[in-house]
Amino acid sequence: WPGRPEPAVCRFAGGRFEHVDMGLEPTERLYDMDEGPDGAIWLGTSHGIVRWHGGRLQRWSSEEGLAIPRVFAIAADPEGRVWFGHQSGGAGLGVLHEGRIRYRTMLHGLAHDEVWDLAVGEDGAVWAATSNGLSRLAHDELVSFQAPSGLDHPDIWPVLPDGDSVYVGTKGGGVYVLDLTEAERPAPRVVIDEPLVAEGRAHLSWRARAHNGEIGPDHVQTRFRIDGDPWSAWDTRRKVDLMKTRAGEHTLA
Numbered sequence: 434w435p436g437r438p439e440p441a442v443c444r445f446a447g448g449r450f451e452h453v454d455m456g457l458e459p460t461e462r463l464y465d466m467d468e469g470p471d472g473a474i475w476l477g478t479s480h481g482i483v484r485w486h487g488g489r490l491q492r493w494s495s496e497e498g499l500a501i502p503r504v505f506a507i508a509a510d511p512e513g514r515v516w517f518g519h520q521s522g523g524a525g526l527g528v529l530h531e532g533r534i535r536y537r538t539m540l541h542g543l544a545h546d547e548v549w550d551l552a553v554g555e556d557g558a559v560w561a562a563t564s565n566g567l568s569r570l571a572h573d574e575l576v577s578f579q580a581p582s583g584l585d586h587p588d589i590w591p592v593l594p595d596g597d598s599v600y601v602g603t604k605g606g607g608v609y610v611l612d613l614t615e616a617e618r619p620a621p622r623v624v625i626d627e628p629l630v631a632e633g634r635a636h637l638s639w640r641a642r643a644h645n646g647e648i649g650p651d652h653v654q655t656r657f658r659i660d661g662d663p664w665s666a667w668d669t670r671r672k673v674d675l676m677k678t679r680a681g682e683h684t685l686a
Contacts, residue, residue, distance in 0.1 A: 442466070442476075455485045465550075469509035477504035477517055482529060484515075498534035500524035508551040508559065516559050518548025526551075526561050526570070539666045542575035542656060544568045544587070554594035562592040567601055567611065577667055581652040584609055621653045625685060630678075637685055638672040660684050 442463065443450045455476070457463065462479040469475055473486035481494035481502050495502055505520035515529040523546040525538035538546050544566030552560045558571040566579035566587040579587050586606025593600040599611040621643045629636040641653040654667040659675065660683055 442474075455483070456490045457483070464503075464505045465507045467507055467509045467515075469515070470511050470513060473509075475507050475509050475515050477507035479503050482507065482515070482517060493529060493534065500527070500536060506548055506551045506562075508553050510553045510559060511557055516551050516553075516561075518551055518561065518563075520549050521547055523547060526559075526568070537570070537575065540663050542568070542577060542664065542667055544577035544579055544667075549590035550592050552592050552594055554599075555596070558594070560592045560594050560599060562589040562601055564588050567592065567599070577654075578611060579654075581648050581654065582611075621655075623655060628685075633677050633680075635675040635678050635683075636672065637675065639685075640671065658686050 441457075442453045442455050444453050445451075455474075457476075457478065458480060460479075463476055464479070465477040467475050469484075471486070473484050476483040476485065479502070481492055481497075481499055482504050484491040493499060501519040501522040501524050503519055503522075504517050506518040508516050510516065513530070517527045517529065518525075519527075525536045525541075525546045526543055526548050527534060527536050537543055543561065543563065545563035547564040548561050549564065550562040554560060556571070558569050561568040561570070564587075566577050566584060567589060568575055568577045578584055584601075584603075586603035586609070588604040589601040589609075590604075591602055597613045599613065601609050601611070603609055621641050624640045626638045626640070637657075639655070639657075640650070641655050642650050643653050651669060654669055655671075656665045656667045657673065658664045
């Protein structure tokens with residue numbers, strides 16, 4: 434279109450805004466940005482991930498491993514890892530580290546695979562606002578907070594960690610606050626029942642109770658895996674039937 438403005442990044446310095454030319458494409462839309470520990474500026478755009486540092490631009494797109502070109506949320510942590518989400522498409526929580534892109538999804542414990550916003554707390558934990566709850570990634574472990582944690586409106590965006598509190602905006606429910614001092618309570622107790630095995634089939638079941646009965650047993654979410662298989666999604670089921678199981682020892686975790 435004649436006169437249509439090109440995508441731009443502005444910097445506020447000396448009491449005024451000034452344009453910074455980062456070399457974005459004319460059709461490129463900018464959604465989110467963050468600054469890395471080395472001073473590099475990371476952008477989430479309609480064309481992928483952009484790193485701008487010292488006047489030099491570097492890109493990551495589908496060719497470098499992005500599941501979806503459009504990157505809606507982006508956040509850099511103190512270790513130099515760059516976390517990102519696509520908002521829609523169901524790819525999950527992505528991370529760019531040492532040139533390699535990987536994803537974590539609901540199978541790893543993410544609340545939902547549609548990630549709308551990301552933020553890194555003072556302790557380095559990564560917080561992800563999703564279409565169905567809030568997730569925290571720390572020490573390579575995902576923990577999610579949804580309706581059983583009091584988040585009655587789980588469609589959230591944005592997220593803001595602040596000390597011992599995490600603030601989230603919700604769709605139709607206002608602002609919710611997660612008290613991290615409460616969240617650090619002991620994990621629920623899980624008891625695995627004796628398996629029932631017959632003719633190559635196995636019935637496995639387990640029970641779960643929250644610390645001090647804070648929530649009912651039926652609302653405690655668990656996940657499982659057999660041997661070294663991927664983790665299941667977090668849910669409230671308490672049993673699984675294995676068909677055509679090979680003979681020998683197996684591990685339920």
